[in-house]
Amino acid sequence: MRYLRSVFALVLSAVLLLGSGAAWAAAPEEPGDLTILFTHDTHDHFLPAANEEGGEYGGYIRLATLLKEQRQAAAEQSRAVVTLDGGDFSMGSLFQTIYTTAAPELRALGAMGYDVTTLGNHEFDYRQQGLADMLNAAKESGDPLPAIVQANYTQPMDHDSGYAVVQALENYLVTDYTVIERDGLRVAVFGVLGEDANDCAPMSGMELEPIADAAKRVVAEIKEKEDPDYIICLSHSGTDGTGKGEDYALAKAVDGIDVIISGHTHTTIETPIQVNGTLVVSCGEYTQNLGVLTVSKAEGKTELVDYQLLPVDETVANDPAMTALARSFQRTVDETYLSGYGLTFDEVLCENSYNFTPISQFGAVQEEDTLGNLIADSYVYAVKEAEGENYVPVDFAVVASGVIRASLAKGDITVSDAFDVSSLGSGADGTPGYPLVGVYITGKELKDAFEVDASVTPLMSAAQLYGSGMKWSFNTHRMIFDKVTDCAQILPDGTEVPIQDDKLYRVVTGLYSGQMLGTVNGKSFGLLTITPRDEKGQPIENLEDYIIHGPGGTEVKEWYALASYLQSMGTVDSRYAAPEGRKTVSRSWNPIELVRSPGWITLAAMALAVLVVAIIALLVTKPLRRRSRRGYRAYRGRRRR
Template sequence: MHRRSVILAAFLILFIPLSVTYIVSIPTTRTITILHTNDLQSRLLGFGPNAEYSPGTVNNDDTIGGFARLATLIERRRAAAREAGHTVLLLDGGDFSMGTLFHTITRQTGGELRLMHMVGYDAVAIGNHEFDFSPEGLAQMITSARNSEHDLPVLLMSNLRFDPDDAGDDRLQALFNEGVIQPYHIIERDGLRIGLIGLMGYNAWEVTARKGPLRFEDPIETTRRLARELKNEHGVHMVIVCSHGGVSSDDQGRRIGDAWNGEDIELATQVPEVDAIIGGHSHTPIPDPRIVHEHTPVLQAGSEARYLGELVMEVGPESIEYVSYELHPIDDSIPGDARVTAYIEDLKARITRDFLQKWGYRFEQPIAEVHRDLTEAYDDQALGNLIADSIRTAANADIGLTSNGVIRDNLLMGRTGIQSVSDVFGLAPLGEGKYSDAPGYPLMKCYLTASELKSVLEVLSFAYRVKGNSYYPRFSGLRFEFNPWRMPLDNVYKIEIGNPEAGYREIDLDDEETLYSVALTTYLGGFVAVLDELSMGLHSVTIKDEQGAVVTDINDLIIDG
């Protein structure tokens, strides 16, 4: 019996620990500083006319942001934190690409990722705009950056899955298999083990233009599973989520009082194992973090390098405590990093040579002048109307259609009002041609009846009230009247076709014979094509060509793509 007891004891000692939670304690409290950005959107220059951005000098322009200035501030705050004895991380919440002329060559250069490596990012979430060039295009971007830098920030993609039967995501999956893209990552630094997760939120996935065969998994369930695995099986001291989910406080994306809502708040609420959320997607500057469960801060640093967030936390043997937070503005008081500026100048020259020159343009070429700020705000009519007019005129259509969500920038007057090619490109930069690699969503022209026009107006005018101001419609060539107090999706009672110069005429909403030409991008055309689904069967639209024949593939209606 004694021998059996000894054998049993040995067995228990050897094997039972394999099933016990793996806990690594730290003997003393460590302070960690987390620097973070999100939604950089290829915004390497500042806000304001690009010709006025002067990173080589200070206090002589009104532009804000700029990656070279961001680089300087990162190095300053990193040095200060290290001098105070802190462990330091630099993280990003996704959408580092797409939005300016710089993204036109990103598949060839990986320029945004190279810059993030240059300034020392530890990890970066993959956001929805990383897929604007498709999974294949993202793979090209990453590969180009690796060919130049070899050592990139860790790219986090925790809740997207590959399709084994479709080759459309194979190159991206190969990078995942190599560990360039990871479902989670563990950083060991100064005695701390820190687990990192990178998520795509529901809304971000919904608006992803070119998903390819990738599949989406619930971010809350994914985070719960990975956070427990990281803490219980890998012994991390803290879990940080880089979440491209977003925050808001009502359906219009406005904050009410001190309350924040949205996907990132819900994530922190549902998964208490998470110790901090570095947010993105909604482009929201949060000066005072929302603290969930009395210890989990939810953060976001605006967008496009206008801010750098700095979170300080204490990681102790028994608990993790929030200490402080600061949202640092970035403006002309900060000199730009010279090495970063030089690299950006090289990119500008390459954009002119490889992209713009064939159309007779240069990156810095003056092309327009404004006498006041023209903004993308839904209640500022001028810019949205100008873009809708341009779409209608280019297609020679009765009606031009766009929405606030695809208008990505303002034309800011600055000190001179002069706008360059690079400024104007930023107004509608998203997407890619169907039959060429030219940037921008293809332009299409379809034909609808009066009742179908009413259906489009009903759904779009309802969507922005439910989904937020990015869905706010912009039209050219028509005006309409609606009563918001009527039943939802039955508000429009009058439509007029025309323009201010020639005048407008009312159309018969019951007319099922007359066809009206509508110009729009294929991105919006895809939504119009599924109007029946979006309105839960209350409205339907049959897209037609000029002869009235039904068209099932909107790509057949492309006139510039």
């Protein structure tokens, strides 16, 4: 019996030992550290640009050097490295003019060793066919290319041109997600495009699944099929860096994402935002910085190891191979695009002695801006040149801050510099650059446009307006949609005349800005309306029918309007040294100014306030009167006794 007890104890010990060993063996091993090199919103910035301090920033030719240095540094620490981009890699310089034929952007990302990118709204600036042509050109080049991930596109709305883009996406092998195997790690990367980004691509023709729905679906699939160590989202949706925005909401709504690289809003996040176990990061636009994020896992949770935003500036050496690639693309731009304008890439248009607002600060404050004035004036100049003897006076030329993509530094201004300022889109002719359009709106709608500038800009900074031919004033502290206090038309001789509500005024702006007029209704909750009209006052169905053309029938592009105006001056005119009073912004809390000449919105708000005060007064005084009556009755009772 003692023998049996000994055997049983021996067997039990062995079972316990094996069980504990099995449990030890089954304990998951934490994955190694991962370094993520990332950019977003690089917008074709192959070459460095001048900054306001007299230095330079950005440029693929320097970014390539920094990428190599950081990969080497990670290798020395035995860390796995992936290189990712958050979309909007195109549209921002003259290199975009060969977007559809040479795909310089994707080929540059491939040459710099990027593993994955996603598609932003500006990849659709040349519409569905343009994106399709670019993807096919990239594939046909035979060059190394990054993978493209996009998880929330659904069937294109325009099935004719949509077929071409669907075929191109399949040809390039665009997928919901991809898995990178790097130094023993499995890194899953997926991409989404947000609601605001989609609104900023009015010609995309794409339908989108909500980003949170798409992310939940894809994360579940990745976990089920791929056994990932890390899951990274390339989200072209955006955040403001303070816990607001679509990507903050995405992280909060979806479990299991380790890192969100947040593009679209050109945000620079100095310290990663951590929400729901997800790190949200952004490094700013135009290759100003290279984001370097290192993460680890502890008990299945993502932990921040290190985070840096490395400036891409004049302290970084040019990479010879990327410099050679950029120069080859530049020659192609000269030959295939600029030759049609009789211009070259580095040709000097004029000399500038003034400090214009840096693009990093442009539109941040509601105020008149000399660069905005210069651009608006260039539209008037270009229309006069194009129409010649048939010129119909432009009453108001206007540019929105959202389409101004670069500033002008002191010194020589080149063709490339001018293009960078107004570098977006294409026209009905399919060639690069948004054209000018000439339409009519009523004086009442013109006043609503000034109210858009005053009231909508705080909700959507891209809506801030700069104009030529009109002046307006507003107080930022007045009631929303009733902030404008004064406005007038400025005639060519400088005379100011009142704006008549029922009169038609000719307005010139860029095609994209004209297309975005439809958002005014939504952003103002239907309180403001602007309807582009023809010269007879009839609403316009297709803005492209009102594109401004030159004598030879070519579209007058926004960028060329600016370039030709600068060239006509030779030296930037002194009128652009300081604001001229075209827009006057008050921030006064003076009660008289706040209620002076109130509109119906302010009157309604005042009436509501009076009503609320009256109700409160009634509620307060009624019990007092009741208590007073009870006290009086008690007093009289005591008197009778």
